[in-house]
Amino acid sequence: SQQGEEDPQALSIQEGENATMNCSYKTSINNLQWYRQNSGRGLVHLILIRSNEREKHSGRLRVTLDTSKKSSSLLITASRAADTASYFCATANTDKLIFGTGTRLQVFP
């Protein structure tokens, strides 16, 4: 029942660089959410974008949504070592979230 596919699977960058992660999904959605997970810990909600929105910002995060292509992207600007984590998109359709495969981001100091 896995809905979203994310790419890249893994991304390594230097502090200060930008990181972009992409998510593709298969069915219609009401909203799409992005979560962060530090190693072996719980997930933290980052941002939610509704199906009638195209772009949303929150601090250093920028999310876009293209419902015609069934895709979304998450941009983290000016990355920091503390951004090292796994990032998951999650699509909301009926009454549950379906998580994508995730992108593992490593930010080197």
Next chain:
Amino acid sequence: DTEVTQTPKHLVMGMTNKKSLKCEQHMGHRAMYWYKQKAKKPPELMFVYSYEKLSINESVPSRFSPECPNSSLLNLHLHALQPEDSALYLCASSYRGGDYNEQFFGPGTRLTVL
């Protein structure tokens, strides 16, 4: 209080044991969730409780038995588990059921079945 707590943090059990995982939130959320997560994989939904009633069971084997004693508590009773059930079990809550709201996750219980 904006956190979801889970106990225990780690659990090791044999295949004949009975144990329970506990989850608690005091944010007034009326939807609570259990997820299972294997290493380097996304969380997979197991159960959803909405207003203290089981609303979704994702065809989870009966050796996993959820319980929602009240709107703040969620338990997952474990019995006769298999080694492949070893995983991180995550609890989450949201303001209400439905797909419109962010979910708040607990830190998880790392379960090892021997």
